[in-house]
Amino acid sequence: MEGLSPWVLFFAAIFTGNILLTYFLGMCSFLSVSKQLKTAFGLGLAVTFVLTITAALNWLVYWYLLDPLGLEYLRYIVFIVVIAASVQLLEMFIERYSESLYINLGIFLPLITVNCAILGVSLFMVIRKYTFIQSVAFGVGSGIGWLIAIVAMAGIRERINEKKIPAALQGPGIALIISGIMAMAFIGFSGMVQIQ
Amino acid sequence: MTVLILKTIFLITAINGVLAVLLVIAERYLANYGECKIQINDQKEIQVNGGTSLLSALSSQKIFLPSACGGRGTCAYCKCKVQNGAGPLLPTEVPFLTQTEIESQIRLSCQVKVKQDLQISIPEALFAIQKFDSEIELIQDLTYDIKLIRLKLLEPDHIQFKAGQYVQLVSQPYGKVKGSVQRAYSIASPTYETGIVDLMIRLVPEGICTTWVHEVLKEKDHVQIIGPMGDFKMHEGEGEIIMVAGGSGMAPMVSLLSDILCKSGQRKITYFFGAVTKRDLFFLDEMAEFERKIPNFTFVPALSDPQPDDGWKGTTGLITVPLANYLSSIQTDKAQGYLCGSPGMIHACISVMKEKGMPGDQIFFDPFG
Amino acid sequence: MKLTPQEKATLDLFLPGTISKDGFLGDDSRHVHDIVQMDQRELTRLGIDQKDIADRMSHFIEAGKKGLETTVDLGDFTVQVQWQRGLILCPFGEKRRVPKLIAIVCNKKREQCIRYSQLNEHMIREHGFFEGSGSTFRLNPAELVQILEIQSSS
Numbered sequence: 140m141e142g143l144s145p146w147v148l149f150f151a152a153i154f155t156g157n158i159l160l161t162y163f164l165g166m167c168s169f170l171s172v173s174k175q176l177k178t179a180f181g182l183g184l185a186v187t188f189v190l191t192i193t194a195a196l197n198w199l200v201y202w203y204l205l206d207p208l209g210l211e212y213l214r215y216i217v218f219i220v221v222i223a224a225s226v227q228l229l230e231m232f233i234e235r236y237s238e239s240l241y242i243n244l245g246i247f248l249p250l251i252t253v254n255c256a257i258l259g260v261s262l263f264m265v266i267r268k269y270t271f272i273q274s275v276a277f278g279v280g281s282g283i284g285w286l287i288a289i290v291a292m293a294g295i296r297e298r299i300n301e302k303k304i305p306a307a308l309q310g311p312g313i314a315l316i317i318s319g320i321m322a323m324a325f326i327g328f329s330g331m332v333q334i335q
Numbered sequence: 336m337t338v339l340i341l342k343t344i345f346l347i348t349a350i351n352g353v354l355a356v357l358l359v360i361a362e363r364y365l366a367n368y369g370e371c372k373i374q375i376n377d378q379k380e381i382q383v384n385g386g387t388s389l390l391s392a393l394s395s396q397k398i399f400l401p402s403a404c405g406g407r408g409t410c411a412y413c414k415c416k417v418q419n420g421a422g423p424l425l426p427t428e429v430p431f432l433t434q435t436e437i438e439s440q441i442r443l444s445c446q447v448k449v450k451q452d453l454q455i456s457i458p459e460a461l462f463a464i465q466k467f468d469s470e471i472e473l474i475q476d477l478t479y480d481i482k483l484i485r486l487k488l489l490e491p492d493h494i495q496f497k498a499g500q501y502v503q504l505v506s507q508p509y510g511k512v513k514g515s516v517q518r519a520y521s522i523a524s525p526t527y528e529t530g531i532v533d534l535m536i537r538l539v540p541e542g543i544c545t546t547w548v549h550e551v552l553k554e555k556d557h558v559q560i561i562g563p564m565g566d567f568k569m570h571e572g573e574g575e576i577i578m579v580a581g582g583s584g585m586a587p588m589v590s591l592l593s594d595i596l597c598k599s600g601q602r603k604i605t606y607f608f609g610a611v612t613k614r615d616l617f618f619l620d621e622m623a624e625f626e627r628k629i630p631n632f633t634f635v636p637a638l639s640d641p642q643p644d645d646g647w648k649g650t651t652g653l654i655t656v657p658l659a660n661y662l663s664s665i666q667t668d669k670a671q672g673y674l675c676g677s678p679g680m681i682h683a684c685i686s687v688m689k690e691k692g693m694p695g696d697q698i699f700f701d702p703f704g
Numbered sequence: 705m706k707l708t709p710q711e712k713a714t715l716d717l718f719l720p721g722t723i724s725k726d727g728f729l730g731d732d733s734r735h736v737h738d739i740v741q742m743d744q745r746e747l748t749r750l751g752i753d754q755k756d757i758a759d760r761m762s763h764f765i766e767a768g769k770k771g772l773e774t775t776v777d778l779g780d781f782t783v784q785v786q787w788q789r790g791l792i793l794c795p796f797g798e799k800r801r802v803p804k805l806i807a808i809v810c811n812k813k814r815e816q817c818i819r820y821s822q823l824n825e826h827m828i829r830e831h832g833f834f835e836g837s838g839s840t841f842r843l844n845p846a847e848l849v850q851i852l853e854i855q856s857s858s
Contacts, residue, residue, distance in 0.1 A: 679785065
């Protein structure tokens, strides 16, 4: 992986390897917070922020603590603890500085902790042995990719509200079908660059 | 193996320890707003602990803004002007504010959080409002759907108010109702009876608070009231006083009449009380007493739909009819009107009064409608 | 589906004890939107617009107001209106507050009566909401159309 420039990784994480539409990670909040464009954007920003911070922190923890000590098997639990702590910090920060974002996000902030996209990114970066810079680029890219996906979804769902949908498909049903179609559309990018 | 276990324990402890310390520090600096100053009307200043809503911060300092929903952000009675320090408008407030209100910095005080020093404006009269703990001394059926409840004030043990003002009764959870609401009821007791408060409460179908009063509340129960509020009161004047009420609208009139009784003025007073059948009439003995004691006072009960077995010999017809007849026979340009009752009756009577030449600014009625 | 606190606060307004004593949903476990949609289907079947219903309802309310709590005779119908002091909030969370007013309309020919509130009229007109089944003020669209003799305006 040494050869990949952080820029390539950044764009690849947004388009070809979109954490949400390619790996289907972080679906829970993707489905439930995509009803309003504004809230979706807020959550997208929060996820991007947390992803970047935790990617960097977890990289340091992994390569300077876990790896030298031979404790790689602890990475799941340690990553989760680091993520939980940073989300707590972020929550306090948002409550203090943007009350209206806080009210809109509410329960979803703590939910970011268990958003598998976040743990996924941390795990991918150690499995794929990214460098620190690469990891940060990958984190930011994945976050922005997730944000783009959820904002697009919210836009579609706001429109679709005005349309007639069969009763059985309303809500999560149609949302899943839409995300499937979006995922297929994103396959179109896959020729550009491959990261694996 | 032992080394691995020791290393694991050491690492987990170290990481968790570091993160815990970090969070404690953050909690200390980010979530702690410290003491905040709230400056009210450029004169009074209070110190509160930050982090709570403005409404509860004020009530912790014994300043009570009206609120009917208990801070849930649904009644919008707790509006007040915040000049400084409230932060941006919240999505929970927007539905309750008009464009003009937003421009003049009106906020919902139950939604605004105190995070820094604030500067707010509230009406002066609100400073006199207190919260009273009281005990139900008496519950009495006035009619089939109106009850009189008498509250004995415990803490503080006396109230000062003007006849015609109202208090907010704080309901308690019962049955399916999980929360508490506040509803306004006019005080029926005279102003010199400072140790008690009488309220007349008519059962509203499906009403949260009135159902509680009618079906749950018992004598000796403890309840809270907040007041006094409102500016329905006796005004200076020379002309005749025309009172019109129906149902529980009787309450403020009784208080006003007790006041007039003490002052022994010479103004002529006529009180029209509208009801449907005889079973809606109450307080007739008390009114007869007032008629004996107050010179120039006449009580005119009118039934709009007397039943055959009522044996009714008094005035019959919608309350607007005797009112219009009476107003035609007197000089109306100096007369004053005082109304309390159902909004339909108030609107109908006000238009009769204006039609008969009473000045619009001399017609006073209870605001909550 | 999980709800944000804001959505939850709005839904809470439909439950007992926040706006009305028994709430607006009765023992109906469906989501508000589903209730609205089911009744919408019923309206389509009846060939009646929700606006026609609301217009007719407010016609009786206005006529009944003049009676000041007595029963007003309108020929084929009688109506009695009880108007309490205070305003009640619409649970759909917009800024609308509606007078606390209840009308009882009786159809003399059918010898049937129906009771509804001004809030019912508002919710039917603006939100197509007839309340959940089992709710105290639940109105059955078909029954409303029959008793109030509502005809389509279009």
